[in-house]
Amino acid sequence: MSDDDHKEAGAGPDLLLERVALGEATDEERRALQAKLAERGEDLDERLAALRSSDEEILAEYPAEMMAARIDARLDERRKAKEREARRPSRGGWYAGLGVLATAAVAAFFVLNLPGEQNTGPVVAGDQYTDRNGETVRLKGAEPKLIVWRKSGEEPERLRAGATAGEGDVLQLEYNAAGAAHGVIASIDGRGVVTLHYPAAADGSTKLDDGVVALGHSYELDDAPDFERFFFVTSNEPVDVARVTGALDALVASGKARAGLPELPEGTQHTDFAVEKQ
Incomplete structure (x- = not known):
């Protein structure tokens, strides 16, 4: 043997x-x-x-x-x-x-x-x-991920992917970079509107911190129907924010915003997290 x-x-x-x-x-x-x-x-x-x-x-x-x-x-x-x-x-x-x-x-x-x-x-x-x-x-095998909390009474509620949310719900986003150096967080709603969450502006730094990091602002859901889908795009190099949001706009135009895959810049990976709108 x-x-x-x-x-x-x-x-x-x-x-x-x-x-x-x-x-x-x-x-x-x-x-x-x-x-x-x-x-x-x-x-x-x-x-x-x-x-x-x-x-x-x-x-x-x-x-x-x-x-x-x-x-x-x-x-x-x-x-x-x-x-x-x-x-x-x-x-x-x-x-x-x-x-x-x-x-x-x-x-x-x-x-x-x-x-x-x-x-x-x-x-x-x-x-x-x-x-x-x-x-x-x-720890090899860790992957970048999004964590989503809903402000609910005195205790925040951690949402699972596919959870139901409604107009007026306030969500707090966190990320775990799992070793990735740079990243962009953006979302698409049921009306096809793309919203940038991180960095705060398109010309901002995409540098990520280690560990689990909460964004500096929360996000209130509006009356857009059907869903809100958050994307976390990561890379070892600085990420072109405009190309990421452009890829999400193209996904909306294709009619596959709810479940399709965006054509993101080479050298990036992504994970997504969707909530269903009631």
Whole structure:
């Protein structure tokens, strides 16, 4: 048996799935995991999608302080598990610590920042994690994303993609650059109007900050019907704001503003977040 075979046998499918989710697996490991899941009648892409969905649910339900502590404990558990595996390779079986998988991946989306206090806990900023020992771990596989909150009474409500909103609702946008250096945030409403949210002006800087960052202003929905679709366009280089808004105007003109893909500048990627208008 080769060294890779020993590694495969000792790790187990769940640990390999974790490595794939974090972008740490080799092509050979990914193919091996895909084959192993196929033997069980499962699909690798579906398992990864389910993992990301689970991460979103955890993010919506638990405060950052609680999750940061859990992340730190789980990563410590993960390190100890790997040390045990190195000493005593296993011959298979599903790894029991599935919680490690979810919470380690969730780390890519959290920032713990306690104003006025010395932060002695784990810190996640963008795609980097700093544990309690000051060690920095780069979390591969994190993707830029938008986070949308609705001001509702005393407590803000985090919206899920596809949530229903109405005229007069006030939304607060946040972004997680996940390592991207530059970005533009804009939206299209049901009337086809394109609104620029970040930067504040077309000639403004597109530089993004690390971690989860709230825009400096909120956005009140008007009486435009059907939907409001927000786009977060990111790049490692400065982004041409006019070309992004122009691409969204072209998407409106094509009649595919609700679900189509804009033709964005080369070297950019994008994610979008839509709310349904009632």
